[in-house]
Amino acid sequence: MNHHQSDDWSWFWDLVKPLRTPPREGMHPSRALLDAYVRGRLTDAWQVGARSLDQAWTLTEVSQHTLTCTDCARQVALMRRLELGRVALWREMWHDLPRMIRAHLGVYVCALFVLFAVNVSLVMLPPPMVSRPCVPSGETQPANPQMPDGSLKLEGVNKPVKPPSSFGGACLPVPAPRPFWQTWWIGWIFLLWTLALGLHIVWNWARRPSPMPRRTATTALVGLPRSFCKLYSYAVGTRP
């Protein structure tokens, strides 16, 4: 036992002996399979719900093959180099941001998207149509000889205006004025946005790890006159 304790790492090194021959000599996993392996999409064969791309190769088999097959190992190394180069600068920057800021940005972008979509759909919706009272083609407009309406174009005294021929005597529906929530939608976005922002700040405040030291009511009351005195002395110029 003492011998092992004095040189315990060598006990472990003996275990890590490199493999010499691949599990399936002469057979190689497909490129798609190696790609899935590099990207971590190849799962263990017996994991619940796992479905490998190529049922003939398990994750361990691909790993052991890559440990022994130089060609496949080179291919995997090249794929990893490409994968590393594909990581764009903005992604790096995004992941370097503190987690809290990323969470904030994510929430706000989602909120903005939802609000924008809701408002756009409201504006895009056709407004309800209403029918205006109109004059049927066969009827004559009653004229009041006592109170002539200035807005009416009279062709002559007590002669009503005929509706245009294009109307054909029928009343066409006209779009009703939009309700207030379907207009000024940008304003609504910012209103709700501010609300969401406020809720998020409250949420963060409630979940903060270390609560701020609370001032007792007595401390607060004692501090109030002192602050008032300080302010007064500044105001009257007794303090620099």
Place this chain on the structure above:
Amino acid sequence: MDYDLSTLGPQIRLAYAEHLIRCTDLPPAEMEDLLSLDGNLDQARRWLAFGYAKRRYDPDHVRGLLVYLFSNYYPPLVDDPAKGKLLRQALRRKTVKLDQLTIEKLSGTHLDWTEVFQLVGKEFNPTRIKERIIAIYEELKGVDHESSSKR
């Protein structure tokens, strides 16, 4: 199909080690015969000691020790500097999990203990884990000696 037991034995043992890391390993009692298929009882006992330690103590500690071992001592077949960079990048972003790792993904990455602790999600005393594993190995060896002397 003919199998060469001298090459199959190490493959099985390394596969078992990989499953210990991913925590998809079978109970050690069920693995005893398979691990010593090539007749190398000592190597089989060593890996079984890992398996028993994983079940007896905190499994993440044993998994962490294995990660360190393969990361630092298993020689990579080809030079692949992007492997270590990608692994460290994933560690920084916390997008890598132990159940996604393989011996090939670890070999030659030379993770230090801080990175291993980050990967495992907890800190532990590696020397203590090593001692425990060796103690279990000694236990297994003693049991085998007793059973062989009775025969």
